[in-house]
Amino acid sequence: MDQIGMAVLGAGYWGPNLIRNIRAIGDADLRWICDLDVARAERANGPRSTTRVTGVLDNVLEDPDVKAVCIATPAATHVEVGLACIESGKHVMIEKPLALSSGDASKLAAAARDAGVVLMCDHTYCYTPAVRHIRSLVQEGSIGELQYFDSVRINLGLVQTDVDVFWDLAPHDLSILDFILPPGVHVEAVAAQGADPISAGRACLGYLTLRLSSGAIAHAHVNWLSPTKIRTTIIGGSDRIVVWDDLHPTQRVSMFDRGVQLNGGLEARRDKLVSYRLGNMVAPALPEEEALQVALREFLASITEGRAPATDGNAGIRVIRMLEAASRSMELDGATVPVEA
Amino acid sequence: MDQIGMAVLGAGYWGPNLIRNIRAIGDADLRWICDLDVARAERANGPRSTTRVTGVLDNVLEDPDVKAVCIATPAATHVEVGLACIESGKHVMIEKPLALSSGDASKLAAAARDAGVVLMCDHTYCYTPAVRHIRSLVQEGSIGELQYFDSVRINLGLVQTDVDVFWDLAPHDLSILDFILPPGVHVEAVAAQGADPISAGRACLGYLTLRLSSGAIAHAHVNWLSPTKIRTTIIGGSDRIVVWDDLHPTQRVSMFDRGVQLNGGLEARRDKLVSYRLGNMVAPALPEEEALQVALREFLASITEGRAPATDGNAGIRVIRMLEAASRSMELDGATVPVEA
């Protein structure tokens, strides 16, 4: 098969990861790295490379051999840069969040549809072996009915200058939730509580509560100010409960047989408090794959096969609508507000 | 010194812990164990004991050598049993929650004041070496200004038949928060989000957000349905951040030098994401003491010294007012509601 000519736009934090992974895929040919800061793009390119570097987007867009573009520029530029690429007929993969408003995200989706190109939102976590495994457990019904989803994503990060902690970190949790939800279930409403204890001008830590159409609840704790790093998600089902600890490389996913029962008196309670779980636990053997590489392969496959990627523009739009509802909830002192359908 | 004659009322889940600890204190003499289920009281007493067992509260109240009573009956009975003891001139220590309403709790406090007896609320966690250490760090200013408080208390527990998960588990978190708050700071408002995914008739998992008068935020996640047991609290200060992991016996308290700075550009961000913390961490050597024994010693000391215990009736009332605000917030779909002053 011919290689697909590619370009990476943005050589800041995430760009080098894209570059490294594109280079590791035989089907792709990285032709350009573009960044307004050309020296940074040069550093990201590395020595002895024939990949070209530029600070001018048009150089990339005018190269007919560039078929697909990965956009890792600041979120505020996604809509403009993305539309330029789409209008030049390039397939695009855009970092999360897809845009800073659902209106802009919808423009990207409409433009891609009109141009007949792929629009993929790089919800990287959805491509981890853990999340794909959890998705199959949820959607095949092996956890029973989804009852709750609780995610903690905290550690020491730089306080962003353009977005608050919800828009910076929660897209991970929200895109994972969106990805694993059983068919027919969606997020109906969001309540957000945030705080800015260091007077940064925006929320630096916060809590999202999401109400699902099935009656289940989801919650995410995002925090830039925590000295400890925690990335743990609990997915509670009526039959099994799954714990995903992304920082435990040899046991990322633990599946517990369901343990709580309503019957039993005070004597039973004591036993249950002592025996922390009643059923066996199974930790499945999962492959060790870099999620971004799996995501890039999905991008290329969706181009080749002429189909939507697993995390398409609509997934990006849904996540942004949850974030918009969170922002409105913050303005309403934490009230629960509906998510735009 | 003469021993203080004591009685334990309620031989269910918590009673045996009270009995064991009272017996280990030389200053106390356990004269009675009282429970409507006399056989259960007999089992709690154990063999070859001259401690008397009864199902009739009056037998205890009429014993003039009983000076102090520990009440571990169901929460709904606290006010009636507590008032009877107080009116008999007994000093009382009552399990959390002090009562099921702030009105009832205030009645207990007023009665104790009128009778000149000690009323202590058994906020056991406040007597752990970890919490006492954290309290001194906060109140002596060595963490700087308190910025956030985040507590997770989840594991598999029996779904209670009389109270929801907030009233069952959150008194621990709220009493700890109340205990460590710097002078002049109090909880102003509460928002609560709960869920009952197993149709138990009451919230089985939930999230509390508390707004402090200083502008800081506190949050508690309580959950009866989690297969993993987590008991971790983060106390964020402007100078240091403390992580208390109650399930890590050899390193319960970790104090991190503050790491987040507002300056620094995009390049700095990458470094910070890689290096999870910037400062040293110190885990202080803490004694291994059973908190309940320390609490009982405080109860006896407050009796002997004629002073209020560290967790007195007022502390119990403050915690109940937070719980009442949480219940109102639940009725208002998660809206933030003020705590009664």
Added chain:
Amino acid sequence: MDQIGMAVLGAGYWGPNLIRNIRAIGDADLRWICDLDVARAERANGPRSTTRVTGVLDNVLEDPDVKAVCIATPAATHVEVGLACIESGKHVMIEKPLALSSGDASKLAAAARDAGVVLMCDHTYCYTPAVRHIRSLVQEGSIGELQYFDSVRINLGLVQTDVDVFWDLAPHDLSILDFILPPGVHVEAVAAQGADPISAGRACLGYLTLRLSSGAIAHAHVNWLSPTKIRTTIIGGSDRIVVWDDLHPTQRVSMFDRGVQLNGGLEARRDKLVSYRLGNMVAPALPEEEALQVALREFLASITEGRAPATDGNAGIRVIRMLEAASRSMELDGATVPVEA
């Protein structure tokens, strides 16, 4: 059933645990606590108890209602105290090590046989749910052939004045190994390497290597000087490998499907180094029971049923012979020496 009258000899470190557990068993009646330090025995007895306390062993031996005695005196006294009890017709359970020489241990076993009383060695760990589960896995063949056994038992302990770290700590590991060995397999030889870095006059940390008759290897690291506490045992089998982490209360036993294969070239190696295990892991739900209580029930059952207990005098003798071989190996600079059959 009538209760069995019991006595505890020795109220030092372990005695209070025996007392507490005997009291929790309905079938036993603790009549006496005996210690040369009577005040210590009084403290161990606790208040309001009708259990009698004495410093004179004969008081216990002359009580015809005492049928069974638990001996928790210093190891050097086990043989003398044990023989006195046996000769008085008492069934005896003796703390590990059974004696300080296999000759003395054999005297105890012979005396018990002659007197028709039970002699049990309190190899407490053999009565944990974890070890019993592992034993059944090994003996039922579900791990395949036993290939290796690796045990680490280290933490900060007091440097003993009478025995070295091998005789103090390794009886745990050796008794567990002895307990789980498949039928027909025994320990043939021992090599020991010890060190006394603090000039205590005896080894304070050391390493035992044991050669099994099946060709398998066992190893134990025992250490009084470690600041971290580790109690982890790996039991490698040809089909499955079991990891027992006694300090991980919610996941004490982990069973891994066998992952190593001999075939595969250099390319395969890289994959294996990245994916730490190839098969699923199962952590069985185990009951939370106090091992000492299970041991005491076994002691009482062996008396009632007139049979040998699961850890009888012969088990105690086998463990001591391994320790004696270890001591000889130390004298021979770590050479591998045979264990007396």
Added chain:
Amino acid sequence: MDQIGMAVLGAGYWGPNLIRNIRAIGDADLRWICDLDVARAERANGPRSTTRVTGVLDNVLEDPDVKAVCIATPAATHVEVGLACIESGKHVMIEKPLALSSGDASKLAAAARDAGVVLMCDHTYCYTPAVRHIRSLVQEGSIGELQYFDSVRINLGLVQTDVDVFWDLAPHDLSILDFILPPGVHVEAVAAQGADPISAGRACLGYLTLRLSSGAIAHAHVNWLSPTKIRTTIIGGSDRIVVWDDLHPTQRVSMFDRGVQLNGGLEARRDKLVSYRLGNMVAPALPEEEALQVALREFLASITEGRAPATDGNAGIRVIRMLEAASRSMELDGATVPVEA
């Protein structure tokens, strides 16, 4: 400064790590990748690279712009390949073990001395922030006198076809030990116990005990067959004890104030068993650096500055002599054998 022209020989398991890190260093110019399997070398090179690939060593040796060579070929070829490079006037860095005998290793060292080129042994772990920190703690005396060193390095790895587990894994532990030893202290003798439970034809797991000239003891457990991955080293000193857990990225190094005291009676023992450590623990903030990059910088600096690298040929020889003593001990059934001076 001019860049130093470099080549990587061997594109198997370790080669790609060398290639990636050389490319990330501005001072180096990777001119050649050489492997008998040219396709593997091409893959390691990656796309769009002007670095040349060859299967013929002479092509590299004849390039006058290649000043420094990193050798990651199989251990059995180190001496031949290394001598060829040295005789061509190239500076060489060779993967551990430096050679398969101390004789061969000495030949390499002598040849490099004669040719006036740098010979560095890539003891990568010595360049981790953790080991450098521990080295400074030991050598500056802040742990007091070194008392013991205990290292565990186990996980599922491929059974090597050319070397046993000691020669494969223990060079890590032995090079770290060699690197941190205080001046004047050296390893005097080694005892080794190994096992081959899967009939691989060589030891697949084993234990090394090392006797230091100071009287201290060192021990290493290496194992290819463990389902769990452990990489923990304890360095016991008379004043402080350091625990290095390489798999705990946010707390790799923990320094405990010394806790054991010889005085104290039986009562004291109980306290010590309960309180696992007596002093505070400090976990220093360490930079997150890739050790191999630091090692490569040391290689380049030693070339530029005309000095021996921190892990020079002599370090490599010392490690091999320990391994040779271990092999002799294995033949002598675990007897303690001296290390060649």
